[in-house]
Amino acid sequence: xxxxxxxxxxxxxxxxxxxxxxxxxxILERAVDISSVxxxxxxxxxxLATTLRMSKSGLFAHFGSKEELQLATIDTARRIFIDRIIRxxxxxxxxxxxxxxLIRLWISYVEKRVFSGGCFFTAASFEFDSRPGPVRDRxxxxxxxxxxxxxxxxxxxxxxGHINAKIDAALLAHEIHAIxxxxxxxxxxxxxxRAYARSLSITRxxxxxxxxxxxxxxx
Amino acid sequence: xxxxxxxxxxxxxxxxxxxxxxxxxxILERAVDISSVxxxxxxxxxxLATTLRMSKSGLFAHFGSKEELQLATIDTARRIFIDRIIRxxxxxxxxxxxxxxLIRLWISYVEKRVFSGGCFFTAASFEFDSRPGPVRDRxxxxxxxxxxxxxxxxxxxxxxGHINAKIDAALLAHEIHAIxxxxxxxxxxxxxxRAYARSLSITRxxxxxxxxxxxxxxx
DNA sequence: CCTACCGATCGGTAGG
DNA sequence: CCTACCGATCGGTAGG
Numbered sequence: 468x469x470x471x472x473x474x475x476x477x478x479x480x481x482x483x484x485x486x487x488x489x490x491x492x493x494i495l496e497r498a499v500d501i502s503s504v505x506x507x508x509x510x511x512x513x514x515l516a517t518t519l520r521m522s523k524s525g526l527f528a529h530f531g532s533k534e535e536l537q538l539a540t541i542d543t544a545r546r547i548f549i550d551r552i553i554r555x556x557x558x559x560x561x562x563x564x565x566x567x568x569l570i571r572l573w574i575s576y577v578e579k580r581v582f583s584g585g586c587f588f589t590a591a592s593f594e595f596d597s598r599p600g601p602v603r604d605r606x607x608x609x610x611x612x613x614x615x616x617x618x619x620x621x622x623x624x625x626x627x628g629h630i631n632a633k634i635d636a637a638l639l640a641h642e643i644h645a646i647x648x649x650x651x652x653x654x655x656x657x658x659x660x661r662a663y664a665r666s667l668s669i670t671r672x673x674x675x676x677x678x679x680x681x682x683x684x685x686x
Numbered sequence: 687x688x689x690x691x692x693x694x695x696x697x698x699x700x701x702x703x704x705x706x707x708x709x710x711x712x713i714l715e716r717a718v719d720i721s722s723v724x725x726x727x728x729x730x731x732x733x734l735a736t737t738l739r740m741s742k743s744g745l746f747a748h749f750g751s752k753e754e755l756q757l758a759t760i761d762t763a764r765r766i767f768i769d770r771i772i773r774x775x776x777x778x779x780x781x782x783x784x785x786x787x788l789i790r791l792w793i794s795y796v797e798k799r800v801f802s803g804g805c806f807f808t809a810a811s812f813e814f815d816s817r818p819g820p821v822r823d824r825x826x827x828x829x830x831x832x833x834x835x836x837x838x839x840x841x842x843x844x845x846x847g848h849i850n851a852k853i854d855a856a857l858l859a860h861e862i863h864a865i866x867x868x869x870x871x872x873x874x875x876x877x878x879x880r881a882y883a884r885s886l887s888i889t890r891x892x893x894x895x896x897x898x899x900x901x902x903x904x905x
Numbered sequence: 906c907c908t909a910c911c912g913a914t915c916g917g918t919a920g921g
Numbered sequence: 922c923c924t925a926c927c928g929a930t931c932g933g934t935a936g937g
Contacts, residue, residue, distance in 0.1 A: 584816035649864020
């Protein structure tokens with residue numbers, strides 16, 4: 468991908484600007500990874516520059532302030548989350564299959580340790596939940612989006628006749644989310660290697676309780 | 687309490703040492719509160735000293751290093767957790783009443799905002815879960831203790847015939863814990879004020895599903 | 906428990 | 922994207 472882009476001589480974006488964008492993306496992907504371990508506050512410009520073999524000011528030129536860097540890091544984590552979990556999950560048909568796909572892909576993505584520190588958003592949520600400001604607001608925005616995606620998936624499953632229509636969709640979404648957070652906690656802090664398998668099993672039972680006979684199987 | 691202690695002229699602990707201990711306790715209680723908002727890493731000696739109107743070095747004299755301060759802060763939070771939740775919960779008889787008391791007191795203690803940042807241990811857990819070292823180990827130790835307390839309460843309820851003996855006690859304890867963490871998350875990050883009531887209602891239904899007819903009511 | 910320090914690192918800027 | 926800085930703050934120490 469990178470080499471074919473380099474091979475092009477005529478294109479819309481000037482070479483200089485294109486390289487700047489690629490550098491920015493490389494910076495931000497590293498920033499997401501570092502933040503997943505050290506937090507968005509533990510992410511420092513100096514450390515980030517060193518690991519990228521850049522000068523501090525050279526890196527800083529891409530962002531106006533540390534807060535802008537934090538916000539851009541959150542946006543990058545969001546894009547990765549959408550690319551890796553939400554978009555692939557939409558491949559399954561609406562209803563129980565799509566809902567189950569969302570849960571399964573989410574758990575397996577954290578299990579695979581895409582980032583060194585596990586789930587970026589869980590860490591960021593608890594780091595900033597008591598610290599008012601733009602960073603907290605941005606994290607909350609992304610997490611509301613995610614809860615809406617989960618809630619909508621439940622509602623679609625209800626409309627498809629896979630889940631009992633009487634169930635409170637938002638409440639079920641919260642239960643699903645809580646079980647996943649609990650799995651991150653047990654796996655990462657307590658080194659409980661059965662945590663992810665257990666959370667999938669709990670969620671499966673949870674869904675089985677609200678599923679209609681019409682629902683396709685989910686494994 | 688403080689004045690009657692001062693009035694005593696003869697006692698086992700010399701006045702100087704007693705004052706030192708009280709100062710240390712005051713420092714650590716403030717440290718728990720600051721950490722609940724800014725994290726155990728965001729807790730700095732300078733800021734802590736300023737809010738206590740002490741010199742940095744005067745405060746630092748109580749601890750050999752920042753890491754020692756962090757460890758002592760965790761121990762203090764643990765003691766508060768035991769005093770405020772576990773000990774009062776033990777007042778209820780073994781079985782479902784005691785288990786329900788643990789859950790109820792835990793949720794209400796975070797709801798009451800005993801600390802500015804909500805639940806100290808949830809924040810600390812996610813801050814250090816990917817950062818090996820003595821601080822992470824100490825947090826994990828306390829959390830294992832807490833999971834053991836919860837698991838034992840479930841087992842006692844099983845022995846008392848209040849909960850179905852076939853239920854996996856550790857698994858139920860993990861479910862209970864996950865729902866509570868999910869409530870902290872929704873309440874503190876998303877400003878969802880129904881989060882705590884909802885988590886109690888979810889947990890109540892969870893227990894109702896595994897309770898035997900012999901179980902006392904829990905509300 | 907204090908004053909007076911230390912080197913290192915923080916976020917950020919000037920100027921190229 | 923760099924070098925060369927800035928003042929502030931970090932954890933920590935000497936000496937009392």
